[in-house]
Amino acid sequence: AQTVTQSQPEMSVQEAETVTLSCTYDTSENNYYLFWYKQPPSRQMILVIRQEAYKQQNATENRFSVNFQKAAKSFSLKISDSQLGDTAMYFCAFMNLAPHPSSGDKLTFGTGTRLAVRP
Amino acid sequence: AAGVIQSPRHLIKEKRETATLKCYPIPRHDTVYWYQQGPGQDPQFLISFYEKMQSDKGSIPDRFSAQQFSDYHSELNMSSLELGDSALYFCASTSGYEQYFGPGTRLTVT
Numbered sequence: 001a002q003t004v005t006q007s008q009p010e011m012s013v014q015e016a017e018t019v020t021l022s023c024t025y026d027t028s029e030n031n032y033y034l035f036w037y038k039q040p041p042s043r044q045m046i047l048v049i050r051q052e053a054y055k056q057q058n059a060t061e062n063r064f065s066v067n068f069q070k071a072a073k074s075f076s077l078k079i080s081d082s083q084l085g086d087t088a089m090y091f092c093a094f095m096n097l098a099p100h101p102s103s104g105d106k107l108t109f110g111t112g113t114r115l116a117v118r119p
Numbered sequence: 120a121a122g123v124i125q126s127p128r129h130l131i132k133e134k135r136e137t138a139t140l141k142c143y144p145i146p147r148h149d150t151v152y153w154y155q156q157g158p159g160q161d162p163q164f165l166i167s168f169y170e171k172m173q174s175d176k177g178s179i180p181d182r183f184s185a186q187q188f189s190d191y192h193s194e195l196n197m198s199s200l201e202l203g204d205s206a207l208y209f210c211a212s213t214s215g216y217e218q219y220f221g222p223g224t225r226l227t228v229t
Contacts, residue, residue, distance in 0.1 A: 033216050043207055045162070045220035091161055095216065106152060106175055107211075107218060109161035 002027045002094045006110035013082045014118050020067075021077045021113045023092030031097040034068065034075045035107070040088040048090070051075065079115075087117045121145055123212050123221035131227045132200050140195040140224045144212030150174070151193040152218060153185060154209040162209060168193055200228045 003026045013019035025034070036048040051059045051068045058066050063083075067076045079086055092110040124143040132138050144151050150169045154162035164177035168187035179185075182200075187193045197204060205228045211218040 035217075037220075042222075043156075043225075044222055045209060045211075047217060047219065050217060095218075097216075105216070106164040106167060106177060107154075107162070108164070111161050 002029070002032075002096065002108045004092055004094050004108055004110035006092055006113050008113045009111070010114045010116070012116045012118060013079075015082055015084060017082055018078060018080045019082055019115065021079075021090050021092075021115065023075045023077070023110055025073050025075065025092070025094050027073070027094065027096070029096050033095045033097065034066075035093040035095065036064070036066070036077045037091045037093055037109075038086075038088045039091065039112075040085075045091075049077070082117045084117050084119060087115060089114050123210055123219055125208075125210050125221035125224050127224060128222060129225050129227075131229065133229055134200060134202065136200050136228075138197045138200060138226060140197070140208055140210075140226070142193045142195070142210030142212075142221060144191050144193070144210070145214075145219055148212035148214045148219075149191065150213050151187055151191070152211045152213075153179075153193070153195050154211065154220075156207040156209060156223075158206070165195070197226075202228050204228050 005024045032053045034051045038046045049061045063080045065078045089112045091112045093107040095105045126141045152167040153165040156162040165179040167175045171187045185195045207223045209223045211220045
């Protein structure tokens with residue numbers, strides 16, 4: 001079974017500054033995806049970024065980027081130029097790859113990091 | 120762009136009652152997942168369907184059942200409700216590896 005660990009329950013950052021959220025995972029699998037989801041006060045789960053384990057290049061989506069260290073099983077999220085709208089709970093999630101793309105690969109979530117962006 | 124639709128958005132039931140939650144996936148998505156998020160917790164996988172067949176099962180109580188219909192919408196049926204079933208229930212859909220979540224159904228059991 002896979003486990004996902006987020007060791008920072010809460011973090012705070014000044015608006016326009018950069019913040020890094022940590023995530024480590026444990027798996028014996030070699031082919032998997034990693035995700036960061038954002039859950040604002042509305043409780044909607046919003047996909048922020050994904051990383052394929054077979055790719056060495058770190059994923060980037062606008063102000064969001066990851067530092068994927070496969071050997072260390074580490075997957076951190078960097079948010080640049082933090083905005084007030086980034087205030088949310090952030091969940092790191094693991095998904096094992098099945099032989100078929102749509103054969104029911106569930107997400108395993110970490111316990112989340114609550115990020116507050118200060119004005 | 121079309122998103123995942125869940126209904127109802129809020130539901131209040133008493134102990135021992137039944138509840139049915141509905142999920143309408145994004146068009147052309149063939150896989151649906153159900154997750155349960157308790158207060159202050161991370162989402163926990165319940166069950167999933169691919170092409171109308173159950174594809175995986177997580178920590179879903181025997182009191183719960185689910186199915187996916189020919190139009191790919193899914194329903195989660197919950198019977199003999201307990202106080203501990205109070206949670207946010209998410210449905211997510213995909214046609215590949217990225218799961219897109221609906222807004223959730225907030226179930227309160229009193």
